[in-house]
Amino acid sequence: MIIEVDIYSAIRLRYTGGESIRSISKSLGISRQTVKKYCEGNTHPDVRKTYERSAAVITSDVESFILSCFLEDEVENIKKQKHTAKRIYDRLVNEKNFTGSYSSVRDAVRRLRAEHEIPPQSDIPLTYDPGEAVQIDWGEATVYIDGQKTKISLFCARLCNSCDILVQAYRTQNQETFLEAQQRAFDFFGGVPRRVIFDNAKVAVKEGFGLYAKPQDKYLSFSAHYAFTLDFCNPAKGNEKGLVENLVGYARRNFFVPVPRVDDMKSLNEQLWQLCLNYRATHKVAGRNQSVSELYAIEKEYLNPIPRFRFDTSKTVYAKVDDFSIVRYEKNNYSVPTRYIRKEVTIKGYADEVFILYEGKPIATYQRSYGSGNTQYRLEHYIDLLERKSRAVFNAKPVRDNITKELLDWGKILPGGNKEMVKLLRLCLDYGEDKILSIKRSIPSHIIPTVDIVRSCLNEPLETPVIYLNQDIEVLETDLTKYDRKFGVVK
Template identity: 50%
Template sequence: MNDYKEIRQRYLAGESQRSIAKSIGISRNTVKKYCKGDTVPWERKTPERQATVVTDDVLAFIASCLSEDEKEGLRKQQHTARRIFDRLVAEKDFTGGESTIRRIVSELKNKRPKAFIPLQFDPGEAMQVDWGEATIYLKGEKLIINLFCARLCYSCRPVVLAYRRQNEESFLDAFVKTFEILGGITSRVIFDNGKVAVKEGFGAHARMQEGYSALSAHYGFEAVFCNPAEGHEKGLVEGLVGWARRNICVPVPHVESIDELNTLLLHRCLNYEKHQVRGRKNSVGILFHEEALYFSPLPRYIFETAKCTSVRVSALSTVRFRTNTYSVPVKYVGYEVSVKGYPETIEVHYKGSLISVHERQMGKNQTSYHLEDYMPLLETRPRAVFDAAPVKQNVPPEVLAELKENTKSQDNVISILQLYAEKQTIKNRIEDPVIVSPVDLHKYDELRIGKEVKIVE
């Protein structure tokens, strides 16, 4: 660049090209090229030479091979550059080198990224939802749980809920809780084509599962499904899944229950209201308060999210739900009862009355016994105590060994078991879950200001 500057300045001052070249020590051709300013040193001429062996026919053949791979969609059965070269030699009598084909294939595969249209949503218009996974310690056991992630499109207010299974019960329950937490309903909900929501088809042609169809009808929102492999159509919530893993589940949470984890998730999502998303005019919390005014109100009836079935209580005083077995009080043996499967619990009802609640078993062919369910039977058959499955499941082995060795009276054994049964009853006492929605304190300011304006008038 310095040479170019000197050439130009000396030439404009009237010095000859020969003199400039001799004093600077460069070629006269270089001085001739740059002295008039018609050519500049920072521009490079794009080579226009084209390989003679790479004809339009060869390029079309390579493109057809890659197009065929894309159409078949078989990740492990695609054309390599070597395979395309071999086919060109065999089918097109190609005489060029393999390196030439490798370069062309690389250029065609490394296409420019797709362009997307920036989206903008009105307050209360839409919410995006998705599923993700995270690792936690539940009662000391390391396991992978499912995260239901929802995000409002206008304010970016997030809601994250944890479930042990990604099934229809969890999916519907997550919606009910999300609407309760937000205090209203958006006009649209944008989701992918997961089987929990879609029976068949995809995108605009998706047919909803009956449960999701009933949910959307009850809450009055339009269910919108994305096209396959088009994650950008719900990019806000895609980012939320990663945010939840990095910011809520690091370090790895140690909890005693899913409810404890959900309390942590709710707290972190509330703290996110202080955050201001890049490109937004205000913080998430302020925008959320604006958006909440446009939500549809919640219906009075809370949507039933459970999987329901009617079964007859077996002679062992148990009912079966899915692949697992749960006990009920022995007085209901032979009766027809209703079983409701929720994400974390199983409820058994008889003629509208709740008679038993169990923690839902997540494995297969497992049995959950409540000791109190069998106490009336054990009192009449005390010899079966030490072999009874409900006793062995609920009383520690060391306690049973102590009872067997040192307790002579069957009445004493039954009395001790009764204490364990009462303890279990207290532990499993049924309480109505109450979801406490965040309070919008701005409402008080609005009421106060409105009142003052009214007085002035």
């Protein structure tokens, strides 16, 4: 019988007060067996005995057969061809003449499987020696770059011993950004850990996963130069790099709220660099006795030194300059000086910049374009050609893409026509468009503008031709008669 707490209290109080079980039973109207059960406090009404009932048909032989089925599955290791409870029941009936019910076998399979399998959620606490490893990963965040809402990729790195961090932002996730980001991490940490832990992303792995992963050739060369070993995680096993997985969320919540508004990626990364320095100086990880700063000071001494030669992280290609003085790199176009038309140049693409070289010497540098079909022109690359083909000046894309409409409209009213406009463009390259426009605005409206007027304003004469010295120059008098005496001119 299940009783309430007030009845239980009355039984205990009366019994400890000396009242008999018979009297308590009669006065409370409950059986003597119930009073006897609770009077000495050997149990409590809230205690419920767990229901246990084992089927008699599940003998030790049946359990051994079920376990042997589990063992077969482990040996074969075929994910979609494993014993189910129904299949085990059918085999027991056919092979062991089992006469019990399917439900008894199903319950036994569930119980034995739980006893012999490790739950997939189980984790092992890990610890790392100073300088042993760094975990790296990618994440995403949203920022405003030059007023445009932009989704960016976050590279996150965390030293496993001290938990020091670095977070940097990139336009996309490719091999150039991946290698450059690790270089920055080594610079930030002041050394190279002995092991890098990462997942199986294509920027690092060309085939396989985990222990069987084959790294990309350039990443293998990069790791050889910086003397660290590669440790790739198993698919969908974020717990194998839990430190950096937590960092991705931490960075989004703490570094990108409120949403940053920056002019370019460089200024954003400078902000993130400083935030990571502040984290190092002030943060203390829960459950640790020392701060990140104290642990980092110890771990830094165990990091391998950074090689003096800086590994080239760029994606390098060779291309021929076309007749429009343009080269193509990663679906986008970049101009070069016209003297390199039909010559082969080297293009080095980094995370944020593109360098174009001819015979090892740089001839053009650009901010890297992402997307497709974009063309960047430089006016200085075409000015020599425009001096020869001045009729094309007002329709030339390098001119329209680099010169304001105000200057173009002004050039159309110059007396010399197209040739005068080309001369004006040359002055823009030499002195800057803002300077030329300021001169244009200073010329009275009744005066017809010419390039010579602009030149005269650029070459402003001195206020006075007289040069004043701070002090007079002292001229020493020299006795020249000694030369006359030497050569016998004077006796």
